Amino acid sequence: MEELPAPARDRALLSLVGARALYAYNWYNVGPIQLAVAAGLAVSFGTVSEALSLFLVGVGLFQVPAGMLSLRWGARRTSLLGIALMSVAAVGSAFAPTFLLFLGSRFLVGLGAALFFSPAIGLVARYYRQGGQGFAIGLYNGAFNLGAGIAVFVAALLSSWIGWRGSLLLGGLLLGAVTVENLLVLPRLPEPTVPYPAIAAQTRAVLKERELWVLGSAFLGFWVAEFAIAQYYVPWAVTVLHLSPAVAGGMDAVLVISSVVGGPLGGWLAERVRHPTRLMALSAGVTALAAAAIPFAPAWTLWGLSAVYGTFVGVVFAGIYLMAAQLPRISQERIPLAVGLVNGIQVSVGSLVVVGLGTTVFGAQDYTAGFLALALLTVLPLPLLLGQRVPLPLGPSPPAGPAHA
Numbered sequence: 001m002e003e004l005p006a007p008a009r010d011r012a013l014l015s016l017v018g019a020r021a022l023y024a025y026n027w028y029n030v031g032p033i034q035l036a037v038a039a040g041l042a043v044s045f046g047t048v049s050e051a052l053s054l055f056l057v058g059v060g061l062f063q064v065p066a067g068m069l070s071l072r073w074g075a076r077r078t079s080l081l082g083i084a085l086m087s088v089a090a091v092g093s094a095f096a097p098t099f100l101l102f103l104g105s106r107f108l109v110g111l112g113a114a115l116f117f118s119p120a121i122g123l124v125a126r127y128y129r130q131g132g133q134g135f136a137i138g139l140y141n142g143a144f145n146l147g148a149g150i151a152v153f154v155a156a157l158l159s160s161w162i163g164w165r166g167s168l169l170l171g172g173l174l175l176g177a178v179t180v181e182n183l184l185v186l187p188r189l190p191e192p193t194v195p196y197p198a199i200a201a202q203t204r205a206v207l208k209e210r211e212l213w214v215l216g217s218a219f220l221g222f223w224v225a226e227f228a229i230a231q232y233y234v235p236w237a238v239t240v241l242h243l244s245p246a247v248a249g250g251m252d253a254v255l256v257i258s259s260v261v262g263g264p265l266g267g268w269l270a271e272r273v274r275h276p277t278r279l280m281a282l283s284a285g286v287t288a289l290a291a292a293a294i295p296f297a298p299a300w301t302l303w304g305l306s307a308v309y310g311t312f313v314g315v316v317f318a319g320i321y322l323m324a325a326q327l328p329r330i331s332q333e334r335i336p337l338a339v340g341l342v343n344g345i346q347v348s349v350g351s352l353v354v355v356g357l358g359t360t361v362f363g364a365q366d367y368t369a370g371f372l373a374l375a376l377l378t379v380l381p382l383p384l385l386l387g388q389r390v391p392l393p394l395g396p397s398p399p400a401g402p403a404h405a
Contacts, residue, residue: 008187009127013136015178015185016120017143019083022175023116024147026090026109028256029155029171030055031231032249036164041099045235045365049358051099051106052231056351058110059117063344064203066115067337071199074191075119075126075336082115083179090172094165118340125325125335126189134267137325138318142263145314149257152230153249160245194333206337211327215320216345218384221377222284223346224353225291226313228362228374230256233294236367241299255306262314270319277385280319283312284378292375295368353377 004012030037034048070078089108096102121137128136151171158167194202206212230252237248266283270276290309297305321339324330330338361370 004127004187004189012127012186013124013139015182016079016124017140019079019116019175019178019182020120020140020143021147021150022171022178023083023086023113024144025151026086026171026175027055027113027144028148028151028230029167030106032152032156032234032245032252033159033164033167034235036159037102040164041096041102043099046359046363047099049355049363051103053351053355053358054103055106055110055113056227056347056354058107059114060110060344060346060348060351062111062114063118063340063347064207064337066118067206067334067340068199068203069115070119070122070336071194071202071333072196074193075122076186076188076191078336079116079119079123080179080183080186082112082117082119083175083182085112085115087112087172087176087179090175091169092172094167094169094172114340114344118336118343121321121325121339122332122336123186126332129332133325134269134271134318134322135264136267137322138264138267138314140263141267141317141321142260142314144317145256145259145263145310148230149253149255149260149310152234152256153253156234156245156249191333202334203337206330206334206341209327209329209338209341212324212338212341213345214384215324216342218381219280219284219316219320220346220349221353221374221379221381222287222316224350224357225287225374225378226317227350228354228357229291229294229309229371232362232367232370235365236295236371237302239365240295240367243299251302251306254303255310258307258310259314259317262311262316263318264314265311266315266318267322269315270322276319276323280316280323281382281385283315283319284382286312287316288375288378291371291378295371 030051034045038045038048066078066082086109089105089112093102093105093109096105121140124136124140125133155167158170233252233255234245234248237243237251238245269279273279287309290305293305320342324338324342325335327338357370357373361373
């Protein structure tokens with residue numbers, strides 16, 4: 001495959017980093033304004049959690065189809081379609097006159113997110129095939145936490161200034177602008193167009209990769225905790241600790257944005273340690289301890305505790321996606337499928353868990369029980385990694401296989 005010169009490669013990465021940040025903003029800008037959405041659409045606080053969950057259903061169900069579309073259309077075209085759909089649906093959610101239409105639009109935001117995520121990782125891996133893949137994937141994934149951190153801090157403030165509809169509208173419009181920027185900047189490199197029968201064969205081959213199922217399942221509870229804590233941190237801090245929305249949002253922002261540091265660090269480390277799964281499991285264990293400590297910690301310690309949690313979240317996610325992309329039988333064009341499978345397992349099953357927690361402990365505003373449950377969920381599946389008799393092999397990405405493989 002044609003290689004990009006370094007300046008063009010880095011420009012493309014920065015464009016995807018920007019898209020990833022605004023993509024994340026539109027993931028997390030509903031959580032901090034749930035109370036306002038509930039009042040505006042005349043539903044309960046617990047009912048608004050259904051919108052968060054249906055969004056996740058859209059994300060989870062279309063992870064593998066996104067990888068299949070990437071085989072047929074190419075990663076660039078698929079990722080651009082995803083963020084374009086996200087931006088349109090996010091604008092639609094701002095104008096939804098009923099909660100039912102709000103639910104539908106958030107589902108479409110999730111569908112678009114699925115189409116963007118793993119094909120974009122495929123592009124990053126493609127641009128950095130000759131080296132630096134771990135750092136680049138970590139930076140790309142860390143950008144998610146930058147956008148999410150801005151969302152949990154800014155969305156509530158915007159809602160108080162321009163209303164919750166204006167807050168959602170601004171997020172959708174900004175994502176639309178970065179979609180146009182990506183369209184102009186991302187290079188048009190040759191990509192294989194896989195015939196339809198071969199797409200099914202390649203999908204079956206990826207679905208048979210045991211290591212991918214292990215990765216997705218072992219870190220399932222970790223994913224649930226990372227998503228839920230960021231969504232419920234502000235309501236907890238405001239209602240239980242009686243902190244101002246600005247202070248609570250600032251703490252939540254620190255918790256999320258800290259992964260910007262952890263992401264590149266985790267990707268860099270995962271390329272260099274002999275047993276990356278052990279590093280990821282240990283890091284996930286640290287996040288579980290931090291999650292369990294949150295409801296009991298003195299308020300003044302929450303800034304540091306949030307930073308610790310977020311940093312190790314970044315380490316784990318970067319390692320997971322790097323390991324999925326660098327498995328020996330995952331050729332270049334199969335990376336979106338591989339990463340999509342891992343993320344699809346986590347989001348599809350995780351969304352059901354989020355529904356359960358959102359309608360029970362968090363819906364009842366029993367935040368202590370909720371945080372403890374998330375800590376327990378993080379560590380329970382980690383022993384699945386013990387079934388790995390050898391560490392997941394890392395190294396330079398394999399060359400792309402034949403389009404009909």
